Amino acid sequence: MSLTVHVYYTGENGSARKFAEEMIASGTVGLIRAEKGNEGYEYYLPMDDINTVLLIDRWKDQAALDAHHKSDMMTTIAQLRSKYKLRMRVERFQDI
Numbered sequence: 001m002s003l004t005v006h007v008y009y010t011g012e013n014g015s016a017r018k019f020a021e022e023m024i025a026s027g028t029v030g031l032i033r034a035e036k037g038n039e040g041y042e043y044y045l046p047m048d049d050i051n052t053v054l055l056i057d058r059w060k061d062q063a064a065l066d067a068h069h070k071s072d073m074m075t076t077i078a079q080l081r082s083k084y085k086l087r088m089r090v091e092r093f094q095d096i
Contacts, residue, residue: 009086
């Protein structure tokens with residue numbers, strides 16, 4: 001059973017895209033992808049909303065996602081989200 005999480009980051013004046021670019025350039029995305037149980041971590045740009053970036057985040061199971069949420073990466077993500085003044089909307093899907 002795997003879990004897929006859609007996180008919509010929304011800000012003003014391209015800040016969501018700058019956030020995603022910094023996540024990649026800083027190496028944080030690479031560290032997250034290397035975490036045990038991570039099956040995918042990709043950013044996408046919605047065609048009809050230039051102020052939003054969609055993150056599709058996939059995990060092997062709830063335990064892997066819980067471990068990620070307790071990792072140092074969450075502090076980095078929260079700091080960058082604050083830096084770019086982003087709002088979040090989250091959708092969660094579970095493969096059966």
